[in-house]
Amino acid sequence: MKSGLSDLMTIGIPAILFGMLALGMMVHRELGPFVGLTPEGKWLLTVALGMGILAFVLKLGVAQLLVQSPENTIDRLTHTDFLHQARADSDKGDFLNPAPNRPRQYVWATLPTTAPEPADNPGTLAKIALGKHLFNEKQLSGDASLSCxxxxxxxxxxxxxxxxxxxxxxxxxxxxxxxxxxxxAFQSVLFWDGRVPSLEAQAKGPILNPIEMGMSTPAEAERRLNADPTYRARFALAFGEGQAITFERIVQAIAAYERTLITADTPYDRYVRGESTALNQAQLRGMALFEAVGCVLCHRGPNFSDASLLDGETPLRFFPANPTPYDEKYKLLTESGERGVWRVPSLRNVALTGPWLHNGSVDKLDEVVRIMASAQLGRSTQLMTWLNKDSALDKVDRSPLSDRDIHDIVAFLESLSSDGLRKKMAPTTP
Ligand code: HEC
Ligand code: HEC
Known part of the structure; x- marks a missing residue:
């Protein structure tokens, strides 16, 4: 931001002075004698032509100021004005709503308090209770040291x-x-790369993964639980008398339990349900920006992810979509140096779950938002950066978000944290 203005000063002002000098010399040495101008005429012509240069410089200056302070334009609007304006803008193109069957206006929605479940694994109370035990069961790891x-x-x-x-x-x-x-439970595909389609399929992964829970075989997991009479009783309650303890049923019970882990108790949900004071000014402005700059392109719907069982359509996206210096800084590319394809993560409770990104490389949420804005939305290159490090003119692109924009988007992300979880974590979070 500041560097943009000083670029203008350090390169622009000498360029203008040089231009004026060249102009003066041209009029006095070449043009003047050729058309026979009087000394006054020479001055007049120099000034007239010079005005052209000044006018051009003035235009550049005004453009630069406008580009650099979008917040000044936003300042004068209330939140609702801004949202209306953002929505009207998004109506002009299909940018925010690329799918034809989606309503053109972005609709903010609250999270349902129950999650969709597969027909072959209904979540009965007994099964959910069993799943909770299994979730905390260290016997499900090879050396009995870790549970989910x-x-x-x-x-x-x-x-x-x-x-x-x-x-x-x-x-x-x-x-x-x-x-x-x-x-x-609301996600249509799981894991950072979205490689599994259900919680049932997912739960098998960590139990057998040699560097996670390291259980040797599914049969070994079944044998251990079978040896415990309380588990035999719990499985009988959950799956019926005489039904064996199988690996399949172990993961079914865990998945049924996971489907109860829902946090719809956030300031955001309260606001959308009509409690107008649930969000403060910064959060409201952040919410409008979240929509206006295009975060909702990917983090959309009640679970803030397009990888959603509710209305998700494009679960996987390139990340980073555009090359930025962050690629190097946070090792964002794949091992072969390419941009990866990742599942769009939910942003619920995101302020409580740092460090962030698939490799956990970023410690600050505002930095994640900066990365998203530039890598996913192209908000990185200044409109008038004169020279980049390769001494070429930078491409004209959208301006980066201001510090205030980033701050307000982070404030909005904080409003996606569960009231209950926040209270539980309060003593340990700074
Ligand atoms: C050693 C640590 C570890 C243990 C133990 C572990 N997980 Fe995970 N879990 C992870 C990691 C790491 C990922 C992300 C892996 C990836 O994306 O490749 C993950 C991903 C998940 C996801 C996907 C979430 C999402 O939004 O995509 C679910 C669900 C999950 N684990 C459930 C479980 C269950 C159930 C257990 C016990 C059976 C378990 N995990 C045990 C580390 C662990
Ligand atoms: C083009 C799709 C896309 C857009 C647009 C987008 N994101 Fe993301 N976002 C992703 C993907 C994919 C990831 C997962 C990145 C990874 O695998 O490390 C992600 C990750 C995140 C994370 C980290 C989640 C975590 O648990 O570590 C945050 C926070 C986030 N995005 C916020 C935003 C904000 C704020 C915006 C708007 C400025 C935005 N995103 C725009 C696709 C997008």
Whole structure:
């Protein structure tokens, strides 16, 4: 922002002075004698031509100021004005609503308090209770040291582990950040790369993964639970008398439990339900920006993800979509140096689940928003950056978001945190 103006000063002003000098010399040495101008005539002509240069410079200056302070334009509008304006703008193109069967106006929605469930695994109370036990069961790991809850700490860590990447049995370090499992029940595909289609299919992964829970075989998991009479009784209650303890039923019970992990108790949901004071000014402005700059292109719908069972259409996206210096800084590209294809994550409780991104490389939420704005929305290159490091003119592009914009979007993201979880975490969060 500041650098844009000083670029204008350091390169622009000498260029103008040089231009005026050249003009003066041209009029006095070449043009003047050729057409026989008097000394006064020479001055007049110099000034007349000089005005052209000045007018051009003035235009550049005004354009630069407009580009640099979008917040000044926004300031004078109330939140509702701004939202109306943003919605009217989005109506002009299909940018925000690329799918033809979607309403053109973006609709803010609250999260349902029950999640969709597959027909072959209804969540009965007995099954959900069994699933909760299994979720906390360390016997499901090879050396009986880890349960699902070890990495997905539901209350202290909002369903994640507050680490950069996961730590499995025997302290093995994983490659990926642990996503929260709160509201995972609404996602149409799971894992950072969206490689599994259901919670049932997902739960098999970590139990057998050698660097996570490291269970040798499904049969070994079944054998261990079978040896425990309380589990035999719980399985009988959940699946019927005489039904065997199978690996399939273990993951069914865990999935049924996970479908109850829903946080619709956020300031955002209260606001959408009509409690107009639930969000403060910064959050309201952040909410409008979240829509206006295009975050809703991917983080859309009640679970803030297009990978949604509710109305998701394009679950996977390139990330980073545009090359930026962040690629290098946070190692965002795949091992082969390409942009990856990732599932659009939900942003519910995102303020509580740092560090962020698939590799857990970013510690600050405002930095994640900056990365998103530039890598996913092209809000990075200044309209008038004169020279980049390769001494070429930069391409004309959309301006980066201002610090205030970023601050307000972060404030809005904070309003997606569950009231209940926030209270539980309050003592440990700074
Ligand atoms: C060693 C740590 C660890 C343990 C133990 C663990 N997980 Fe995970 N979990 C992860 C990591 C890391 C990911 C992301 C992996 C990826 O995307 O490739 C993940 C992803 C998930 C997801 C997907 C969430 C989403 O939004 O995509 C669910 C659901 C989940 N785990 C449930 C479980 C269950 C159920 C168990 C126990 C059976 C379990 N996890 C055990 C580390 C762990
Ligand atoms: C083109 C699609 C797209 C757009 C537009 C987009 N995002 Fe994202 N967002 C993603 C994807 C994909 C990821 C997962 C990145 C990864 O795998 O590390 C993500 C990740 C995130 C995360 C980190 C989630 C976590 O748990 O680590 C946040 C926060 C976020 N986005 C916020 C935003 C905001 C705010 C905007 C608007 C300024 C935005 N996104 C625009 C696709 C998008």
């Amino acid at each position: 809850a070890s990495c997905h700490d539901l209350y202290e860590k909002a369903g994640s582990d507050a680490r950069r990447t996961a730590i499995g049995i025997a302290n093995q370090v994983g490659a990926r950040n642990v996503p929260t499992i709160w509201n995972a």
